[in-house]
Amino acid sequence: MLLIPPVRFSVKSPLILIKKTKIPILSLSPSSSSSSSSIKRNKDVSLTMQAISPSSPLKSLLLTRRPLARVTPKKLSVHCIYRSDPIHFPNGIGSSRADWQTSCAILASRVVSQEQPTDKSNGDYGIDGSADHVAAVNGHKTSVDLNLVPLNKGSSEDNNKAMKPLTITDLSPAPMHGSHLRVAYQGVPGAYSEAAAGKAYPNCESIPCDQFEVAFQVVELWVADRVVLPVENSLGGSIHRNYDLLLRHRLHIVGEVQLPVHHCLLALPGVRKENITQVISHPQALAQCELSLSKLGLNAAREAVDDTAGAAQHIAANNLRDTAAIASARAAELYGLQILADGIQDDSSNVTRFVKDREEEEEGEEGDWKGEEEEEEEEGGENGYFSLFK
Numbered sequence: 301m302l303l304i305p306p307v308r309f310s311v312k313s314p315l316i317l318i319k320k321t322k323i324p325i326l327s328l329s330p331s332s333s334s335s336s337s338s339i340k341r342n343k344d345v346s347l348t349m350q351a352i353s354p355s356s357p358l359k360s361l362l363l364t365r366r367p368l369a370r371v372t373p374k375k376l377s378v379h380c381i382y383r384s385d386p387i388h389f390p391n392g393i394g395s396s397r398a399d400w401q402t403s404c405a406i407l408a409s410r411v412v413s414q415e416q417p418t419d420k421s422n423g424d425y426g427i428d429g430s431a432d433h434v435a436a437v438n439g440h441k442t443s444v445d446l447n448l449v450p451l452n453k454g455s456s457e458d459n460n461k462a463m464k465p466l467t468i469t470d471l472s473p474a475p476m477h478g479s480h481l482r483v484a485y486q487g488v489p490g491a492y493s494e495a496a497a498g499k500a501y502p503n504c505e506s507i508p509c510d511q512f513e514v515a516f517q518v519v520e521l522w523v524a525d526r527v528v529l530p531v532e533n534s535l536g537g538s539i540h541r542n543y544d545l546l547l548r549h550r551l552h553i554v555g556e557v558q559l560p561v562h563h564c565l566l567a568l569p570g571v572r573k574e575n576i577t578q579v580i581s582h583p584q585a586l587a588q589c590e591l592s593l594s595k596l597g598l599n600a601a602r603e604a605v606d607d608t609a610g611a612a613q614h615i616a617a618n619n620l621r622d623t624a625a626i627a628s629a630r631a632a633e634l635y636g637l638q639i640l641a642d643g644i645q646d647d648s649s650n651v652t653r654f655v656k657d658r659e660e661e662e663e664g665e666e667g668d669w670k671g672e673e674e675e676e677e678e679e680g681g682e683n684g685y686f687s688l689f690k
């Protein structure tokens with residue numbers, strides 16, 4: 301797993317950005333009512349995904365449609381500012397993925413061209429360059445707009461890209477194996493789900509998402525290749541909400557990984573147990589440490605938040621000197637907190653079971669990814685924790 305280098309909290313939050321992206325309006329449902337939609341169009345028709353960071357992981361993807369003047373297809377590139385390099389698609393097909401994205405941009409331009417304003421006074425997008433943009437179809441003059449991709453005069457390189465037709469390989473799902481597999485998880489860096497992603501897919505590029513729903517969507521939209529999500533804990537039992545999500549989405553379970561969960565009580569440096577009036581964490585983590593918290597003599601209210609590392613991050617961001625978080629030692633390191641107590645899970649063999657999902661396979665594809673799991677088992681992958689659900 302490509303572990304994200306620890307960031308000091310004072311440093312601007314790490315971002316993953318989709319820059320100046322021209323992508324088609326896919327089956328992206330504006331299902332979230334979140335007001336903090338992360339994809340916006342700028343005035344140059346770009347879609348911009350902003351602020352995917354520990355403080356603000358990948359959020360629900362909402363598109364707003366506006367009248368558009370002109371579309372110039374460009375490549376999609378996803379950047380994480382922990383690393384200076386763009387995300388590469390595994391097994392050497394980076395260029396074909398880029399081509400796919402360019403091709404999608406062509407489709408997008410066809411969609412958005414239907415929204416183009418009727419003012420063509422600048423003659424910008426007529427294929428023949430004429431201002432009134434009258435096209436000939438089958439020898440007949442017609443005033444119907446053909447919605448053609450605009451040609452950049454003088455730029456044959458751009459035009460070649462724009463004219464490239466889609467092929468079957470452009471439509472194949474994201475590559476499966478090797479390094480830089482992109483794995484979505486719910487939470488911020490330091491969450492146990494991030495650790496599970498790294499255990500399930502060593503060398504993967506983990507993608508934090510603020511909600512499980514978003515983690516599912518990013519796989520469906522090929523922003524990520526996999527999602528890893530907790531379904532069961534040895535103390536807390538089944539996580540029903542995630543089973544529901546599995547039923548609702550077109551993702552397929554391809555394996556499981558079990559993660560020993562070792563909780564710590566974290567607070568700002570210098571804060572003592574006696575100062576703590578509130579303990580915040582993921583509800584599962586609170587449940588898994590209930591007895592230990594009492595034994596520690598903490599006279600503190602419990603408050604549930606979205607994920608354990610998010611709790612640690614919240615304390616650091618808001619300089620909360622009366623609040624402690626239950627989270628991992630890695631979260632302490634990432635957000636500059638001290639460990640007040642270590643190993644506070646009530647059961648020393650506290651284990652959470654995560655499943656690995658990928659987009660549902662197309663017909664005829666099954667053999668490939670099944671082989672992938674079998675291969676991992678043969679290699680003793682995940683210390684024998686893998687099992688197939690199929």
Ligand SMILES: O=C(O)C(=O)C[C@]1(C(=O)O)C=C[C@@H](O)C=C1
Binds near residue numbers: 530584608
């Ligand atoms: O909050 C996190 O760090 C998570 O990864 C979620 C989660 C869970 O949903 O059960 C994962 C493992 C632990 O059991 C506690 C919390």
